[in-house]
Amino acid sequence: MTVSKRTTIIILALVALFFAFTLHHASWRADAPKGGPRLVADRGVAPVLGNDGCVSAANAGYGAVAVGPDLAALQLAAGAGAQAIRIPLESEGRRLVPARQFESRCAADLAQPRPDVAATAYSLSRPDLFWQAKGAAEARALLAALPPSEPRHMLIGDDAAVQAARAERPAMRAFTITAARKCAADYRASLLGSVPESCTNGVMLLTLDDLGFTLWGWPNRFLDRMAKAKTMVIIAQSVEGATIKGLTEPSQYGEIAKDFNGYIWVDKIEELGPALRR
Known part of the structure; x- marks a missing residue:
């Protein structure tokens, strides 16, 4: 069977287009990003109780003072x-406090006042903190309690909370899970790898299933594009509705490029944290 000249030209043009497209997104066209991955603990770690059944200062893995069960759980995660x-946040009367991290039956633990936002931020001076707020009032109360110029504080919330945060503190990283997922979808739909407006100065939330060839330029060229657009990248195991599901198995690290330098959401930091350092 003979192939017409016109068909040959079309085939060659398609092959050339494919190679040009592949070259445009080739990972090696960008240097490996600096730094390593940053693990996000989805929750605190249940402290080991003393002989009296209470949380003691010796149980806290971070910080130098005795704390109640909630702060101890967060310090252990760090x-x-x-x-x-x-x-996540909740209201206790007129105070904005972290949601319960650990339920203690010890009378001494229960007698301690729950830490408010300011006390929690002070006690966790090293890690970045993703505060999860609902509604504009809760977001404004959060911002009023936080230092004004610490980029390590970020907000996850609904539309009202994010809009309030951006109005009062434009430099703060504030996002909804829906918007972060839209950023990921918009980028994959761009084909040419241009960073969409929904991602610029924003957050992209990826799942393990999103990784691969159609995440244009993955990993190095993709990460270079995100860095230039000031887009923060988070990888999770999955996203179910308004809930981020973190990695649950150390083997899942192997599905993520070794040069990835964004955030990885994990479920059990007490197991996955040490596993990454091995």
Whole structure:
């Protein structure tokens, strides 16, 4: 069977287009990013109780003073290798406090006042903190309690909380899970690898299933594009509705490029934190 000249030209043009497209997104066209991954603990770590059934200063893996069960759980997460921690919030009367991290039956623990936002931030001076807020009032109360110029404080929330945070503190990284997922979808739809407006100065939330060839330029050229657009990248195991599901197995690290230098959301920091350092 003979192939017409026109068909040959079309085939060659398609092959050339494919190679040009592949070259445009080739990972090696960008240097490997600096730094390593930053683990986000989805929650605190249950402290080991003393003989009296209470949380003691010796149980805390981070910090030098005796704390109640909630702060101890968060400090242990930082001590287990978390460079960032998610802290959901709730109201206790007129105070904004972290949601319960650990339920203690010890009377001495329960007698201690729950830490507010300011005390929690002070006690966790090293890790980045992803505060999870609902509504504009909660977001404004959060910002009022935080230092004004610490980029390590970020906000996850609903639309009202994010809009309030951006209005009062434009430099703060504030995002909804829906918007972060839209950024990922918009980038994959761009084909040419241009960073969409939904990602610029924003957050991209990826799952393990998103990684690969169609994440244009993955890993190095993709990460270079995100860095230039000031887009923060988070990888999780999955996203279910408004909930980020963190990695649960150390083997899942192998699905992520070794040069990745963004955030990795993990479920059990006490197991996955030490596993990454091996």
